[in-house]
Amino acid sequence: xxxxLAGLPPRFLRTPEAARFLGLSGRTLEKHRTYGTxxxxxxxxxxxxxxLDDLQAWANRGAVTSTSDPGGSVLPARRHEPRPAALAxxxxx
Numbered sequence: 001x002x003x004x005l006a007g008l009p010p011r012f013l014r015t016p017e018a019a020r021f022l023g024l025s026g027r028t029l030e031k032h033r034t035y036g037t038x039x040x041x042x043x044x045x046x047x048x049x050x051x052l053d054d055l056q057a058w059a060n061r062g063a064v065t066s067t068s069d070p071g072g073s074v075l076p077a078r079r080h081e082p083r084p085a086a087l088a089x090x091x092x093x
Contacts (some may be wrong), residue, residue, distance in 0.1 A: 012042070012049035021055055031077035038077070 013021060018039075019029040032038025039058035044090070062074035062084050 011052055012044070013052065015048055015050075018050040018055055021052070022059060028077050035075075035077060035079050036077040042068070 008022075015029055016026050019026040020028065022039075033041060039050055040054040044053050058074065061091060
């Protein structure tokens with residue numbers, strides 16, 4: 001039997017459902033949105049929605065294989081200061 005949803009655009013989740021999908025609180029997801037550290041979102045008619053693919057891609061950025069890995073690129077939900085230009089190109093030695 002053919003899938004009746006095949007060919008439809010991706011499903012979008014509102015903040016509470018997106019937060020549940022990620023295992024976060026809705027407030028944490030809102031903070032990520034405010035600070036620009038969270039998954040991509042869209043505003044449709046004044047409503048914030050998240051595509052499932054965007055949520056999964058954001059979560060995958062935090063994947064690591066060992067506790068000694070330097071960590072994924074998912075930042076905590078807080079304001080981050082830009083790195084000074086003099087330090088931006090320097091690595092730890």
